[in-house]
Amino acid sequence: MNDEPLATGRLAYMSEPGKLAYSDYPLPAPEAGAVLVEVVRANVCGSELHIWNGRHPTKKRGGLGHEMVARVLALGEGRTTDNRGEPLTIGDRVVYTYFQTCQRCAQCLGGQYNLCDNAYEFFAKQPDEPPHFHAGFATHYYVHPLQNIYKVPDSLSDSVAAGANCALSQVIYGIDQIDVRYGETVLVQGAGGLGLCAVAVARERGARVIVVDGVPARLAQAAAFGADHLLDISEVPSVEARAERVRELTRGRGADVAIEVAGVPAAFAEGLELLRRGGRYLVMGNLSPGATVPFDPGFVTRKALTLRHVDRYEARYLWQALTFLVEHGADYPFEDLGDAEFAFDEIEEALDRSLKRDVTRAAIRIHDSRAQSK
Incomplete structure (x- = not known):
């Protein structure tokens, strides 16, 4: 586990439908089995638009963003591999499910893992609730122990890998x-x-x-x-x-x-x-x-x-998505799927233009994947 003091991160959140704000919080040290990552790129998915225009069934405020690619910043005790058993080290590029599979609710015990009753236990939290970084439109993200995480194959670019979860x-x-x-x-x-x-x-x-x-x-x-x-x-x-x-x-x-x-x-x-x-x-x-x-x-x-x-997907399908991109990604213009890029302070514009269908898939550039921040 990395015991060095961690810096401050920044996140965007919706205070009410159609209104965006930003807040800074100290970066949390990951608990056993968890991973703290630095978000490289996040996409505006259709679900964000349902939240942004106030038509989501449950989420009316809080963090936004759930389709992203990141790199490992800190590993909790005992977390040495991804969910395929591949070694995880600081700086590795990763994707991860935006939900968890709790393995204890009636749906999980019945084998319907995509319908986990506690899937959004953390995504539903407000930014002021530790560990703060619950959503993708942020400089960092806290991957909890029951969220699946996978190393991104070297052959996949950031823009392509970001779309594996969730589309x-x-x-x-x-x-x-x-x-x-x-x-x-x-x-x-x-x-x-x-x-x-x-x-x-x-x-x-x-x-x-x-x-x-x-x-x-x-x-x-x-x-x-x-x-x-x-x-x-x-x-x-x-x-x-x-x-x-x-x-x-x-x-x-x-x-x-x-x-x-x-x-x-x-x-x-x-x-x-x-x-x-x-x-x-x-x-x-x-x-x-x-x-x-x-x-x-x-x-x-x-x-x-x-x-x-169909609501959500089984977490193992995130690896299937990466495999599909490795095997077939070059046959399709996945690199062009995101047709507009926005800076971290332009998220509101990205949401509004996506809602108007001016763009098909907006991407938020947050960090440079080529060099890990100190």
Whole structure:
């Protein structure tokens, strides 16, 4: 364990929806099994936008940011390896889950680790609660003993590694749950970070991919990621017309699988229309409380649809995401997934521009990964 006195870190937090502030706190020495890291880069994920605009189901204030890459600054007693058993040393680049798997709640004991009742025990804390650094928009982060942490392979850049948690991990986990098969047609609703990752993963499973979005820049990125067909909702404005277009692309049937990562309630009802009879629907983007849309349950029954809603992912999938990037990352423009970079004091601008969809994936530059701070 590193017993040298540690300096002060700085973090950004939301005092109320739409209002950002910064605070400084002394850096904590990590407890046994914990790791203190220095954040190199953090992304603005869709979940941050739900929090920022006040539509998150539980989080109304506090730290922001959960998709990041960092380097090890201090190791708690007994922490010598990552969760694969790879040696961890000061200065190593790492990614880690933004949640924990407590291993004691009813969900964990039942094997549903992604639904851990205590997953956000620390992410939910306010900045003034030790160890203070609970979120990614900060100079440092405290990785608790029950959070999975993995060394980043040398072949992956900071910008690519930062997206492993949570976008790519979430998508790989979700696609496993809905069992995408070779030769199927997968329709992706939303070409943000999760949607683009879904295009890449589905293509590697041997699927043909249709992407639906309304922002030209996002559709252009979907094409770069290999989407076979694009549906621009501004050019095909009605649900009926989009359903007809999907049928034209699928020999009159509809998509085998639809993946909702748009975060727009109306997209859910539309997805039901775009699926073939017996199709499967993976829903991951909608989490805002109180937003409802009308749909006909009998229609779902008559089409014999399978609906699978997925919340978070199992922690081991973070390593699967890194492996996917090592094996397939060069085949897709993951380096270009973040289309705008902001300094640490520009986080509010990054959030606002992301909310307006001026950018697909904003990144916050916090530290230089090439040299460890003293």
